[in-house]
Amino acid sequence: MVYGLTIGQAAAFAGVTVKTVRHYHRLGLVDEPERDSSGYRRYGSSDMLRLVQARTLADAGVPLAEVGDLLDADPEQFVSALDDVERRLTDRIDELIARRAVLHRLAAGDRLLLPERACAALDRFAELGFGADYVAIQQEALILARALVPEVFDSFLSQLERQLGDPQYVELMKLCQEAESWDPDDPRLDEIASALAAKVLANRELLSLPAEFRARPDAATRYGLINHHREDQAPAAARLTELLEANLRAAGVDIPHQ
Known part of the structure; x- marks a missing residue:
C-alpha cells in the first residue's frame, strides 16, 4: 500500500493550488518531501500540517516573506x-x-480635491441661483487656492462664507456675473468695484495675508493664478478685478502686484 499524498492531492486537501505548493517550496516555507521508489513525492501528515499552517498565515495577511519565521x-x-x-x-x-x-x-x-466645507459653499452658490458656469469657475478658484496658497485657504473660505450670507453682497456677485458680458470700458464696472471694495473692507481682518505667504518669492504669481483665473475669457471680468484691486490698495490693503 502506498502511503502519503501526491502534490495534487496535498494541494487539494490544503485548499490551495499545485502552483502555490511549489511556490511555498521555492520560498522554503514547506520542504519538498523525498521521492518514493516509484519516483513520486509523497506528502505525509507533517508536510500537510506545515502546508496548512503556511496557507492559514498567508490567508490571514501575513506576508509570505515572514511566514517561514513565524512557523519556526x-x-x-x-x-x-x-x-x-x-x-x-x-x-x-x-x-x-x-x-x-x-x-x-x-x-x-473635481470636488474630490476640496474639503467638505468648500463643497458646502459651492452648493450655497447653486442654492442662491448662480449659474452652473459661474459655480464651476468658483470651484476651480477654490481648488487653485487650496493648492497654491494653503496658508490663506481657511481665511479665504471664511470670507466667502460671510459673503454668501450677506444678501447685498450676493446681489453684487450676481451683478458681477452679469457684467462678464459687458464692454470692459463700461462705467458701471467702476460702481460695482467701489461697492465690492466697501463690502470687503467691512471685514478687513479677513484680508490680511500671513507672513509666511508674503515671504514667498513667488507670492504675486500664486495670487495672480487664483484671482485672475479665466480672465482671458472675460475681459470685463478682468477689468472689474483690476478696479477692485485698485480700490483695496488705495485703502491700504496689501494686494500682490502682478
Whole structure:
C-alpha cells in the first residue's frame, strides 16, 4: 500500500493550488518531501500540517516573506509577531476605508480635491441661483487656492462664507456675473468695484495675508493664478478685478502686484 499524498492531492486537501505548493517550496516555507521508489513525492501528515499552517498565515495577511519565521518561532515570538501583523493590517484597513471614501466622492468630479466645507459653499452658490458656469469657475478658484496658497485657504473660505450670507453682497456677485458680458470700458464696472471694495473692507481682518505667504518669492504669481483665473475669457471680468484691486490698495490693503 502506498502511503502519503501526491502534490495534487496535498494541494487539494490544503485548499490551495499545485502552483502555490511549489511556490511555498521555492520560498522554503514547506520542504519538498523525498521521492518514493516509484519516483513520486509523497506528502505525509507533517508536510500537510506545515502546508496548512503556511496557507492559514498567508490567508490571514501575513506576508509570505515572514511566514517561514513565524512557523519556526517559539510561542512567545509567534504571538508578538502576530500582534505586529495585526497592527499593520489595521493600518491597511484604515487606508482602504479612506480610499473607499474617496471613491464614493468621485461622482462629484473635481470636488474630490476640496474639503467638505468648500463643497458646502459651492452648493450655497447653486442654492442662491448662480449659474452652473459661474459655480464651476468658483470651484476651480477654490481648488487653485487650496493648492497654491494653503496658508490663506481657511481665511479665504471664511470670507466667502460671510459673503454668501450677506444678501447685498450676493446681489453684487450676481451683478458681477452679469457684467462678464459687458464692454470692459463700461462705467458701471467702476460702481460695482467701489461697492465690492466697501463690502470687503467691512471685514478687513479677513484680508490680511500671513507672513509666511508674503515671504514667498513667488507670492504675486500664486495670487495672480487664483484671482485672475479665466480672465482671458472675460475681459470685463478682468477689468472689474483690476478696479477692485485698485480700490483695496488705495485703502491700504496689501494686494500682490502682478
